[in-house]
Structures are given as structure tokens and as C-alpha cells.
Amino acid sequence: MSTTPWQTAEIPGPKRGLPLHRSETLISLLNNSKNPLLIIGHKAAEIDLGNRKLIDYLIDLARGRTITVVATAHTIKELTNRGFQNASSMPLMDIANRLRDTEWRGLDGTGAYDLVLFAGFPYYMAWLVFSGLKHMSSQLKTISLDGQYQPNASWSIQNVSPLELEKFFVNLIEKIGEM
Amino acid sequence: MKTGFGLMKDIKLSVGVISEKTAGRLLGPTPFPSSTDLREWDMKLLERYKPFYMPFCDLCCLCTFGKCDLSDGKRGACGLNMEAQQSRIVLIACCIGAATHTAHGRHLVEDLIEKFGRKSTLDVGGTNVDILAPITQLVTGIKPRHLGDIEEILDYVESEITQLLSSTHTGQEGSNIDFESKVLHAGTMDHVALEIADLAQISTLGFPKSDPEAALVDTGLGVVDSSKPVIMVVGHNVPPAIGIMDYMSEKDLAGQLEVCGLCCTAHDLTRYDPKAKIVGPISWQLRFIRSGIPDVIVVDEQCIRADALEEAKKIKAPVIASSSKNCLGLKNRTKDPTDEIVADLIQGKTPGVLILDPDKVGEVAVRTSLGIAPKRNKFKNLPELNELILEAKRCNKCSECRRSCPNDMLIPEAIDAAAGGDLSLLNDLYDVCVGCGRCEEACPNDLDVHSFIVKAAEQKIKNEIFKIRSGRGAIQDVEIRKVGGPIVLGEIPGVIAHVGCANYPKGGEEVAEMIEEFAKRRYIILTSGCAAMSAGMHKNEDGKTLYESFPGDFDAGCVLNVGSCVANSHIAGAAIKIASIFAKRNLNANYEEIADYILNRVGAVGISWGAMSQKAASIASGFWRLGIPVIVGPHGSKYRRMLLGRKDRDSDWEVYDARTGERDYVGPSPEHLFYAAETKEEAMVMMAKLCMRPNDTTRGRAMKLNHYIDLHKRYYGRMPDDIHLYVRRLSDVPITMKDEIVRILDQKEWKEKNIPDPTILPRMIRKKEK
Secondary structure: EEEEOOOOOOOOOOOOEEEEEEEEHHHHHHHHHHEEEEOOOOHHHOOOOEEEEEHHHHHHHHHHHHEEEEEOHHHHHHHOOOOOOOOOOOOOOHHHHHHHHOOOOOOOOOOOOOOOEEOOOOOHHHHHHHHHHHHOOOOOOOEHHHHHHHOOOEEEOOEOOOOHHHHHHHHHHHHHOOO | EEEOOOEEEOOOHHHHHHHHOOOOOOOOOOOOOOOOHHHHHHHHHHHEEEEEEEEEEEEOOOOOOOEOHHHHHHHOOOOOOHHHHHHHHHHHHHHHHHHHHHHHHHHHHHHHHHOOOOOOEEOOHHOOOOOOOOOHHHHHHHOOOEOHHHHHHHHHHHHHHHHHHOOOOOOOOOHHHHHHHHHHHHHHHHHHHHHHHHHHHHHHHHHOOOOOOOOOEEEEEHHHOOOOEEEEOOOOOOOHHHHHHHHHOOOOOEEEEEEEHHHHHHHHHHHOOOOOEEEEEEHHHHHHOOOOOOOOEOEEEEEEEHHHHHHOOOOOOOEOOOOOEEEEOEOOOOOOHHHHHHHHHOOOOOOOOEOHHHHHHHHHHHHHHHHHHHHHOOOOOOOOOHEEEEHHHHOOOOOOHHHHOOOOOOOOHHHHHHOOOOOOOHHHHHHHOOOOOHHHHHOOOOOOOHHHHHHOHHHHHHHOOOEOOOOOOOOOOHHHHHHHHHHHHOOOOEEEEEEEOOOOOOOOOHHHHHHHHHHHHOOEEEEEEEHHHHHHHHHHOOEEEHHOOOOOOOOOOOOOEEHHHHHHHHHHHHHHHHHHHOOOOOOOOOOHHHHHHHHHHOEEEEEEEEEOOHHHHHHHHHHOOOOOEEEHHHHHHHHHHEEOOOOOOOHHHHEEEEOOOOOOEOOOOOOOOEOOOHHHHHHHHHHHHHHHOOOOOHHHHHHHHHHHHHHHHHHHHOOOOOOHHHHHHHHHHHHHHHHHHHHHHHHHOOOOOOOOOOOOOOHHOOOOOO
């Protein structure tokens, strides 16, 4: 496990996010959040974690904690095909642009999000979106769940192997199930 | 002097010149605009399409006050904040791009004036093209007629770029929005420079002149006959390559050598002589050099690998540098006797030479290739299979190669398989690899990873034999007359331009897939630069490429390659000519009105799926200012600033009805001005959406909605959630989807809306608002 940026040369500067070692920390962050959001990118349906895909664990997470879900690119089709209907669809650039707006009241108009989880994105693209939010929306807390350390996120799972990432999610879903 | 029709400047110097060259029409309000003359227009765009910044770094390190930490809203020692710093960097990038095209244009024009004289007539399409230089005429008010007229325009562009670049100095511009306005001005200057450069070379070098049936030429790594001496040209400035063709012709050597190229020099060389061959886009330099096929490598300017000389040494091929912008540390031999230069290169006394005379480059390259080819015997820098497998066993699985790969390719797994004798995974990587070679730089064991990939794909490479239509140049005025109405009324669903570099997320085939889909839907598809090459490197079930399958006219369902980077000007020019020819709007120095027309009426979208360079940034910014949205691939997010609309803010989408002065909501059309898509599927849906314009007729809007909804359903598996924003009247609804859409409209409490004569310029209102 490492907290150097996954892609070489993606060095951000002095303000770097905290490593997210344990699924319990994520649960704690979710517990303290009033209005969390989960944003799922297209790679979530491509990444194998054991005999499941990353997207399957993300669906379990969303169901377990009733988190609002936004699917970017064409990912909404993957969610629908897996029987998960309760998601919105929006391009990554659009949802990031909304999130930097402190006056935006969220997808349902009820209030701003305070914690945003990202998973399933090309590393460099998420790197930039995290940077945009770090600088332009500093009140917002962000988390990367891709298993490739994102220094611009507020918290990020470190650089881990697929097996370690699978363990993280298995543990996370188990813990959520016990609550 | 302020008059009823505009602001006039430098009367003594300019009026005489303009009156001679403005085609007898009224001069608009902004001849030779400075960076602030179009600022109001820029602000209107930037108010709707606000910048969203994604900094590459928390710091600014441009002066010795710094480094300054700009995170958490902090300002640097100079007082600049992060937003301004990011827009400043975007401006610097666009100035680099615009300066590069302008310097190229200057270089070309000087060469061509020396050869053909200042009085040489400009002609890009004979009687089919009266508006020779729509961008130049729009911006400056001048209609250039002779080669010599161009110099004055270049003087202006160079002056403006200097002004723009100066504003990025520490202690100058402090507002991000004003930096953004200057970015748009840099784009405009870039477009003028592009147009000037292509105008000059088309007029003098015998390139196709607005020819829809320009020659089909060979492209692909497999098309080069390696049994002959091979000269490889790479870059953007074609005169040295033409020097090669001319010398071969003069000495009756045609057929005895192969001349092939990469990047835009290759495009322009095939425009000059269709017997030349296009190897591929910019990113194929490493793989082609290492193949050992080229016997002599001639580099000119732009997009050339900085290590071309080092790579050439490894295959014992001499390099001829031919541009003052890219001397590669080589000795200037321009004035030396040709015999001596050729002998030195053949005998290997020097790895390369700098020759700043295109004709001399031609002679030296041809004679050297003939002399050195038997000695080199196609010496290559690729491992044999057994060597590859042995080398792969040295991999220590550190993953540094993958972590340095722009596309996060699974290189360690592929090398592991290769160590066991299975090259299939390496072979698969070839299709996605952008050819940057960073994997090799990162490897602590000095494995030649890129060479492994190329070697594993050797058979596939031999089968890379395709056809591309040579760059046709400008769009004919008669073509504009034919399709201008259907485009403005929305009955041709859109004009889509695939432009730019080859930094693709999943290989170039995605470009061809996108083009084929939209050509079949009868959009007008234009291509240019490296994207045009990628478009040709895909065959359908009948074994035909896109250029063999679709006509090359500017018409519905056609695919036309305009040419090299500088030919991008014809894409912007076509949009401008629609306003001028079809709508009869005054073209001369009338930027705002024409851009307003394009923004509201011309359903055009640019897509640069592999955008990489600063030049791509400046080209894009020229399109933004004209009101033409640009989509980039995921790597394009690294331009670190998007221009995004907010469809949830109704007031952003109000325009004036020019007939009444009333303000009308027209929906988010087009929704964004600069936007990075995550996937090909997302880009395709967005392309269809961004072609909608407020002026669409109900029939046109129904057709555009039909494509948008159809693609959305295919890739997203559901109806779009914003249909109600684009339906103005029930007659906008595609008839086959009526029940489904009307149900949605009812749920959204949709109300019928006015379809205005749209403008965002108050001065275009014919009846003033009370």
C-alpha cells in the first residue's frame, strides 16, 4: 500500500488528502455526513474484484446506506442492467461543475451534498476533478474508492492490489449489513 | 473615430488598404480587432459558459517570488489567485499554439513569395470559391487577393499574439474572466493564421482546390515498400518534403524511392503528390523509426519527437533538420556543397545535418537515401522474438511501466505472459498504445517495453493498409448555397468536425466508429490532421475505409478530409460562409454578428478525441469564440479548464427575439462550449445534443431530437431526462416517439414556447423592446 500518486508525475502540491486505510473509517465518514453522494464512472463495470465487478459492490454500498447515486458516461445502463434503478445520470464534467457551486441544492433540490464518493474513473480524469473540487469547493469532502491513491481527494484508498480492494469492499458491505 | 456604423481606427493607414480589398461591401464595426474590441462578445459567452478549473498543481512557479501555494483560496506573492492562474496558463498554452501556427504561416509565405512573387494570385477553388479567406475577411475586413496581401495580415496577427502573451507576465492581467477573453482572442488569431497558411500553400503548390474527389492515397504502416530506399518526413511545414518530390521528378527517380510521412507534413505532401504515402499520426514516430524502414529522416517543425535524432542513430538513419524552430543541435550545412553533405551522411561522419533550404533538403535527402540504403540494409531497433522473451524474464514486476502509461495499460501482465512465450497480451496493447515511450523511461531494468509491443504486433502492422482521401481544402461557395438552408433550419442534423491529435484513451478506432455512426445518420462529417488519419485506418465489413465508403462533398452523409492542421480553418470558414452566403450577412470585420449567427443557428460541433497539443487548445478556442462547441476525449480534461453551461438555470438560456426584442427561453442549446467526455458513448450522445440550436425549425428539431434520443437509448438504456428543455412545440416531437415524449412533457408540466429569431446581441433587434 502506498500514498504516492498512482500515475507517475501526478504530483499535486502541498495540500494532499488522507489515506483511507480501513472500511470502518469510510463508515464513520458516512455516519457523520448529512447528505452523501456516490458518483460511479464507467470503469466500475470493467474492474474485476474477484468474481464480481467494482460496480456490484458500489450498488451494495448505495443500497446499504441509501446514498444518492449519480452514474456518469454510459454507466447508468450498467446499473439498470443490474436492477439498480434509483440513480441519476450526468456527465462527470457536469456533476463536478454543480458540486463546485455552493448554491446548488442537489439533484432533488433538498440541499447541498457534504460528502462525495467517486469510483470507476480513469485515474487522470478523476485526479483533475478532485483538484477542481479541492480548489473551487473547499467545503466539500471527497473520497476516492478506486484503489489508486488520489492526492487531491480529501480521503483516498491507497494504491492497493485488486485483491486488497476486494477485501476492503467485502469488509465494508459486511459492516454496513451489521448496522 | 466613432460613426454610426462603427469605430474606425488608424484611418490614414487602414482605410485605403481596406477599401481596395473589402469586396465592395460595408466595413463592419471591428476591423483588425484588438484583444478588447470583442471583449463584450466574449463576456456574453463566458457569462453563459462559465469556466470550471481543474488545476494541475496547487502552486504557481512562474516567477522568483514563488513558488506560491494557491490552495484554499490563497493568493500568490503577486496577488493572483488560483482561478486567474489557471486561466493564465490556458492563455499561455493558446498563445503557444497561435504563435506556432503563425510562425509556420510566416515561414511558408516567405518561402512561397520568394518562389512565386508577391503578385501571385490567391485561389483556393477557382470559380467555385469567391470567398477565399472567410476568417480573415471576418476578422480584419480585408479580402486578400495576392500572396503579398498576406504579409500585412500576418503582421497584425503577430502583433496581437505578442500583446496577449505580454498580459501573462507577472503583474499584468489579474482577472480570470479577462484572461479567458484573451484566450478567445488568441483563438481568433490562431484561426486567421491557419487560414493564411493554407490559403498560401493551396494557391501556389497545386494542392486540391475544394475538390470533393481529391485523390485516395495510401495510408498505414503496411503501405510502405521497404524493398526501396525510404525517406520519412515528419512535421507540418511541407516545402522540404516537396523539395524531395521535385528532385525525384527532376532526376526521373519516381518509383525508385518511397517517400512517406507522419503528421501534417504527410497530409500536405499527398495534397502535392498523391504518390506519397501517409504512415500515420504523430504518435507513430517511435514505432516507425524503430522498424528500421526509413533510410533518411527529414524533420521540419511541430509535433516532432525531441528524441528523433537519438532514435534515428539507433537504426543508423541520418536526420536532416530543416526548420529554424527545430535544429536538434545539428551543424548548419545550408551553405556547404551538396556533395560533401551527402558524403558525410552516407559515411556516417555525422548523424545529421541542419539545412535551411527546402530545395537543398530535397537533393540531399534523395541522394543520401540512395547511397545509404544498401549499407543500412533496413537495420532496425526491434528485438527478435527470442530476445524479447529473454528480456521479458528480466521484468521485476514493479509496475512502474503501467504507472507511467497515460492509459494505465496492463503492461506488467503482458510482459509476464511474454516471458512465458505468450505475446498475445502485448499484441493487444498495440491497439491502445499512444506510442509515447514513457514505459521505457520508467523501467528500472531498461526494458524496451514499447519495442516489445511493436514487435508483438509485427504481423498486424504489415496488414495496416488503408486509403485516405487527400485533403480537399476549402468548402465551395456552391456547396454552402446547397446545404446552408438545411443546416440553419436543422434539416441536416449537424456538422461534426473530427480534428486534432492522436492521444486517444482506447486507440484511434473509436474515431472511425464515431464518424461512421454519424455519417450513416446523414450528418456532415469533416476531418483534419491526425484524426483524419485515424478515421481512414478502419475498414468496414466490405473491406472499405470511411473515405472509400462515403463521398467527399460538404453534404449530408459525406465524410471529407479538409487536410492538415492549418486546413482546420476551412471548418470554421464553412460556418462563417453559411452566415455570409446563405444568410447574406455582411462578412467584413463583422465578427460579433456572424458569431451570434453561428451560435444560434449553425448546428456545428468540433470533436478532438485525442487532443494533446497547445495548438489544439488554440484551434479549439477559435471555435469557441465563433459559438461552436468542442468536445475532447478524457485526456482533454488535462487542458484543466472547461467552459460549461448550466441547463438547470433557465435565465442563462434566454435570447432576444430579433423581430420583437422580447426575451425568450430557448433551452440549453448548445449546452456547453468546451467539454471533456469520459467515453466514446458519452461523446456520441453529447455530439447529437450539441448540434441543437435555437433557430431549428420544428422539422429540424424533431430530426435532431430523434438522433439524440435514439443514441441516448442505445448507450444509456433510457430516455434522456432533459427532453422537455428541447421541445418548444409539440411539432418538435419526433412522430415515432410522440406518445412516450408527450407523457414525459406532461409529467414535467411542460408549456409550449415561442421560437424566436434568436440573437444575444441587443443591436440585432429590429424592433426595440419597450
